[in-house]
Amino acid sequence: MIITENIDEDLSDEEVVNLVLEDANCFAVVISRYKVKLFNYIRRITNIREEDVEDLLQEIFLKVYLNINSFDQTMKFSSWIYAIARNQTISHFRKIKVRPEGYLEVIDDEMANRLKMDFDLIDHIDKKEQQARIAKALFKLKSKYRELIILKFIEEKSYQEISDIIKKPTGTVGSMLNKAKEDLRKILSQK
Amino acid sequence: MINNNSFDQEIVKKIKDKNIEPRPRWWFSARNSGIWLAGLIALFLGSISTALIIYLSTGNDISIHRLAGASSLDLLLLSVPFFWLAISAVFVYLAYVNLKNTDHGYKYSPWLIASSLLGASFILGGVLYTAGFGKTIDEMLGKKMPFYEYLANPRVGFWMQENKGRLSGVVLEKINDKKVILADHNRKIWLVDISKMKQPKDAPKIFIDNLIGQPVGFFGDKKGEAEFGAKGIFPFPGGSGFFDHARKIDDNQRRPLPPEWR
Numbered sequence: 388m389i390i391t392e393n394i395d396e397d398l399s400d401e402e403v404v405n406l407v408l409e410d411a412n413c414f415a416v417v418i419s420r421y422k423v424k425l426f427n428y429i430r431r432i433t434n435i436r437e438e439d440v441e442d443l444l445q446e447i448f449l450k451v452y453l454n455i456n457s458f459d460q461t462m463k464f465s466s467w468i469y470a471i472a473r474n475q476t477i478s479h480f481r482k483i484k485v486r487p488e489g490y491l492e493v494i495d496d497e498m499a500n501r502l503k504m505d506f507d508l509i510d511h512i513d514k515k516e517q518q519a520r521i522a523k524a525l526f527k528l529k530s531k532y533r534e535l536i537i538l539k540f541i542e543e544k545s546y547q548e549i550s551d552i553i554k555k556p557t558g559t560v561g562s563m564l565n566k567a568k569e570d571l572r573k574i575l576s577q578k
Numbered sequence: 579m580i581n582n583n584s585f586d587q588e589i590v591k592k593i594k595d596k597n598i599e600p601r602p603r604w605w606f607s608a609r610n611s612g613i614w615l616a617g618l619i620a621l622f623l624g625s626i627s628t629a630l631i632i633y634l635s636t637g638n639d640i641s642i643h644r645l646a647g648a649s650s651l652d653l654l655l656l657s658v659p660f661f662w663l664a665i666s667a668v669f670v671y672l673a674y675v676n677l678k679n680t681d682h683g684y685k686y687s688p689w690l691i692a693s694s695l696l697g698a699s700f701i702l703g704g705v706l707y708t709a710g711f712g713k714t715i716d717e718m719l720g721k722k723m724p725f726y727e728y729l730a731n732p733r734v735g736f737w738m739q740e741n742k743g744r745l746s747g748v749v750l751e752k753i754n755d756k757k758v759i760l761a762d763h764n765r766k767i768w769l770v771d772i773s774k775m776k777q778p779k780d781a782p783k784i785f786i787d788n789l790i791g792q793p794v795g796f797f798g799d800k801k802g803e804a805e806f807g808a809k810g811i812f813p814f815p816g817g818s819g820f821f822d823h824a825r826k827i828d829d830n831q832r833r834p835l836p837p838e839w840r
Contacts, residue, residue: 408600411593418586441585448589453598457606459681554684 400464407455418448421465424542425472431537432530433476447475466544466551473552501540505568524574532567539564610681617676621698624669626715628703631662633712634731637815642777645810646744646797648736656736661729666703670695713818720819727763727820734817737795738763745770745806746795746817748825752786753839760796760806761824769839770796771807784811791825793817 398406400420406413422444429440451471458467499518525533538544538552546564550557592598638657648656673695677683683691706712719730727735737746747762756773775798777784789811796808 412590414593415583415586415590418589419583422585444585445589445592449592449598452589452593453601454606455600456603457601550685556685556687558687 401460404455404458404464407452411452414448414452417451417468421468422448424465425468428469428472428537428542429476431541432473432534433480443476443479446479447472450475462551463548466548469538469542469544469548469552470554498541501543505540520575524571527574528567528570532563532570535560535564535567536571613676613680617673617680620669620672620676621695621702624666624673624695624699625702625706626711627662627666627669628699629706629712630715630730631659631666632703632707633716634659634662634733634816637813639812642797642810642812643736646737646795646812647742652736656733661732666699670699673699713816716816717819717822720817721822722819727817731814731816731820733795733814734793734820737797737812737814740800740806743799744795744797745800745808746793746814746821748791748793748821749786749789750791750825750827752790757839758786759835759839760794761821761827763821763824765824765827767804767827767835769805769835771801771805772796772811774798775808775810777810784813786811789813793821 400417403413403416403420407417425444425447426440429435429443430437433440435443451468454471458464499521502521525536528536534553535549538549544552546557546560549560549564553560555563635657640653640657643653643656670692674688674692677691677695678688716731720726720734723730727738734746737744745760745762745768747760747768749758750761750767751759753759753769756771758770758772760768760770762768772786775796792813793816795812795814796806796810797812798807798809801807
């Protein structure tokens with residue numbers, strides 16, 4: 388197995404893409420860099436089983452490889468691959484005619500802290516309790532808003548990146564995110 | 579499983595086994611160009627509709643339509659070209675969908691794209707109208723389009739009701755200052771008495787000599803099987819193609835006119 392070991396970890400995604408175009412083996416680097424991130428992202432925006440996520444991920448990576456020449460260097464590679472993952476996930480749910488429902492199994496400390504700062508959550512509540520509360524509140528949000536909160540506060544994407552992923556203008560992302568935060572705050576303030 | 583290397587290798591193996599190749603760059607360029615082209619074609623068709631809206635809106639005379647017995651609903655339907663507005667809206671919407679689906683289309687606000695397309699359709703439609711496209715397209719449609727008189731140019735349909743005192747067709751001949759010969763859409767020849775015709779004060783003055791060969795509507799009373807007493811005239815815009823076959827009746831095809839018509 389050539390590949391991953393020989394490729395400098397410091398190479399940017401964009402540089403790896405250029406190598407993939409010369410040698411399909413280099414695609415393993417793209418997969419190893421993104422499989423866990425995309426796995427978690429899909430799990431966070433849907434409720435499908437782990438085995439099904441793996442099947443979906445395979446489809447996503449094959450699609451990424453097939454369309455790699457359409458990668459637009461003016462955007463981040465991560466935004467491009469997230470956009471493909473998102474579209475493929477939506478198509479998957481369209482095919483099986485089920486609505487994707489959030490399944491935030493794990494909210495780790497770091498994520499909880501980021502959300503805590505933005506949503507004025509009280510510090511003295513037990514960490515576990517707080518994480519469960521956030522997960523429950525996110526579950527109650529409309530899916531279009533939940534997705535934005537996940538991208539912004541859990542995946543830590545910028546407005547521009549979110550715009551490139553969900554294919555909406557940055558202004559729209561901003562106003563939708565404000566609405567999402569407002570709704571989440573309301574849900575969190577309910578006893 | 580996702581955390582070990584076998585997942586990565588399995589996908590790479592699948593790519594090799596199935597000989598999957600990345601789609602070439604030109605494929606994406608062609609697709610993007612196709613979307614742009616479809617959008618521009620939709621915009622052009624929308625602009626033609628706009629040219630027709632402008633063309634068919636000229637010469638709208640509410641006072642004459644009122645005298646000819648139009649109800650408030652008729653006036654609305656005759657004054658606003660709803661059919662062309664709808665067609666124009668459909669094409670502008672198609673252009674919008676296409677532009678939104680180009681590589682960078684999502685970066686722009688839907689309002690900016692929609693208003694730019696509406697503006698472009700209006701400007702291009704104005705240019706096409708000035709270049710005479712409105713008239714040309716109306717003539718073509720009048721010759722071929724089914725239900726033209728009800729959908730594309732409802733004024734023609736409104737003026738085709740002799741029993742309600744509205745007669746339309748092409749003026750073939752002026753016999754004298756009191757009588758003209760008119761051929762309707764069904765190539766029926768009518769003697770129209772224009773001696774008692776009066777135009778409303780705010781309507782432009784009409785010279786019959788200038789209307790020979792042109793589509794017009796008369797309002798008044800049906801006096802006999804093929805005779806009509808006109809009280810007023812409306813030279814409506816458009817309809818030229820619709821009455822084209824009536825205009826082409828020549829002297830040989832025309833039955834001899836009764837001597838009393840002369």
